[in-house]
Amino acid sequence: CAVQPGAPLTGPNDAQITGRVSLTHDGRRDAGGFTYRSAGARQSWILFGPTGTAVGELSSGPRGARWQPTDGDALAAADIDALVETALGVAAPLASARDWIWGRVPLGASARDGGFNLNGWRLEWLKYTADGVPRLMRLTRGDTELRLVAKTWQ
């Protein structure tokens, strides 16, 4: 049940969240795992394939963003959202993850029933943990759907 907590959440800045993610695009779906870390202005996403093999790491900080595949050459870009599209061929609004992964509406986004709209993306917080932290989230834009379920928080 999607119980919306009262006060806006203020998640810790330095955190590690692990979970599973699926990408549905053009009628095709791939699923795998993720480890998200944030520390100050830096954030990183390690992406895992369906059977657990690391696919690569996306990281971003004050000096730009970088994609380091497990095997293959690194890629860099000014910001993480542009990099994701170049590196993985599919867009994802990760620049504002620091907010939405904790249930906060990012700056510049327009809040709307149980989620928000930002740069053409629609995010919905579908389910929360007992203490009001988002557990299941869906991000959609056109025929792309990203679905994340957070499982551990440290």
Added chain:
Amino acid sequence: DAAVALDQRLGAITTLSASFTQLARDAGGRQIQSVPGSMALKRPNLLAWQTQDPIPQRIVSDGQSLWIYDVDLEQVTREPASSLLNTPAGLLLNLDSSALSERFEVSQSQVREGIDSFTLIPLDEQIYQMIVIEFAGALPVLLGVLDSTGQQTRITLREVQLNRDIDDARFEFTPSADVDLIDAR
């Protein structure tokens, strides 16, 4: 020869149920995942496969489709029945004598006291570089696959029961209303 010996063992299995641990290692041999679960299969193409945390998942082959239910993500993917062959467990169901000698180079060895190990090398490039099936007598006890990326998946079977009556209802799957279904057939 080894293919005939393996065919006799597999051919004798009409149903199988077991609990298992699925262990995945990356190409460097580093353990990346260990998932407990249980499975049942019934010739020719029925499978019920369930894993628990860290990756709760249900895979059901009901003869018409292969259903892959990701419990955490609340998503179900429906694939054609033939996708069963891409799953390690599906191999156990579909390796019969004609397939064995035509598609694989089969060798047999005794790895430990009372354990017969069969190694299958696909003759044409497939998803798997190598498949290993180990038996303790008539009971399959290990199913291992080395995939094209060099990743190893070892499925150790326990509490194996062969040729018991298993109701077809166990191989039925109906996605619940609130689950996100994608039809990938």
